[in-house]
Amino acid sequence: MLLAMDDIHFYEPSTGHGLPHDPFKAIVAPRPIGWISTLSASGIPNLAPYSFFNAICDTPPIIAFSSSGPKDSLTNAEATGEFVWNMVTRALAEAMNASSAPVPPETDEFTLAGLQTAPSRIVEPPRVAASPASLECRLLQIVELHDLDGQPAAYQLAIGQVVGVHIDRAYLRDGLFDTGAAHPIMRAGYRDEYVEATPETMFRMMRPGA
Numbered sequence: 312m313l314l315a316m317d318d319i320h321f322y323e324p325s326t327g328h329g330l331p332h333d334p335f336k337a338i339v340a341p342r343p344i345g346w347i348s349t350l351s352a353s354g355i356p357n358l359a360p361y362s363f364f365n366a367i368c369d370t371p372p373i374i375a376f377s378s379s380g381p382k383d384s385l386t387n388a389e390a391t392g393e394f395v396w397n398m399v400t401r402a403l404a405e406a407m408n409a410s411s412a413p414v415p416p417e418t419d420e421f422t423l424a425g426l427q428t429a430p431s432r433i434v435e436p437p438r439v440a441a442s443p444a445s446l447e448c449r450l451l452q453i454v455e456l457h458d459l460d461g462q463p464a465a466y467q468l469a470i471g472q473v474v475g476v477h478i479d480r481a482y483l484r485d486g487l488f489d490t491g492a493a494h495p496i497m498r499a500g501y502r503d504e505y506v507e508a509t510p511e512t513m514f515r516m517m518r519p520g521a
């Protein structure tokens with residue numbers, strides 16, 4: 312059924328959304344969280360969440376996170392050519408949130424958030440020991456985003472190729488990673504909203520012809 316024009320709130324972002332709060336991130340939701348660990352050029356560990364994040368290729372595996380200006384994660388990834396993605400679960404939500412505090416580059420957010428580190432195997436930045444899965448990455452490129460007029464956008468996109476994958480065997484069932492059992496959380500729309508994936512919220516659907 313086609314909705315009547317009056318039933319649709321339409322806006323052009325360039326002229327404003329006309330709502331109390333920008334709905335963009337509530338519409339493109341839930342978004343997976345890139346919990347990114349890096350090392351500074353002088354070796355200080357850094358950890359921060361990025362919800363402008365996703366996997367963008369599987370052959371080879373490539374992931375990307377987008378930074379509003381050159382925050383520490385982007386600066387470190389650019390300086391060292393390395394970053395690690397860590398899965399955020401419901402049990403780690405509060406620690407993830409603590410790691411998003413606006414602190415200077417000298418502050419180690421692993422310590423700030425009370426998190427144990429675990430060594431990576433191929434790259435230098437440590438992993439979040441309690442994450443069910445982590446992805447070691449080498450930086451491919453940093454893309455300066457631009458708008459339709461060629462003006463710089465507020466964000467820069469860091470793209471990395473996954474060169475090492477860690478999976479906690481507790482979440483492997485018959486060789487399959489049990490996403491629901493890991494209870495990953497995702498970012499929803501407004502300031503404080505999240506979604507948790509659980510075994511109950513997972514469902515199955517085969518692709519046509521598959």
Ligand SMILES: Cc1cc2nc3c(=O)[nH]c(=O)nc-3n(C[C@H](O)[C@H](O)[C@H](O)COP(=O)(O)O)c2cc1C
Pocket residue numbers: 344357358359360361362363364377378379380382383384385407408410411412413414498
């Ligand atoms: C769930 C969540 C998602 C976030 N997503 C982003 C994001 O996509 N891009 C961004 O620039 N900041 C994002 N932030 C804010 C950063 O985590 C925050 O600015 C942090 O201090 C950056 O740390 P860093 O300077 O150590 O990299 C997010 C915060 C939270 C809690």
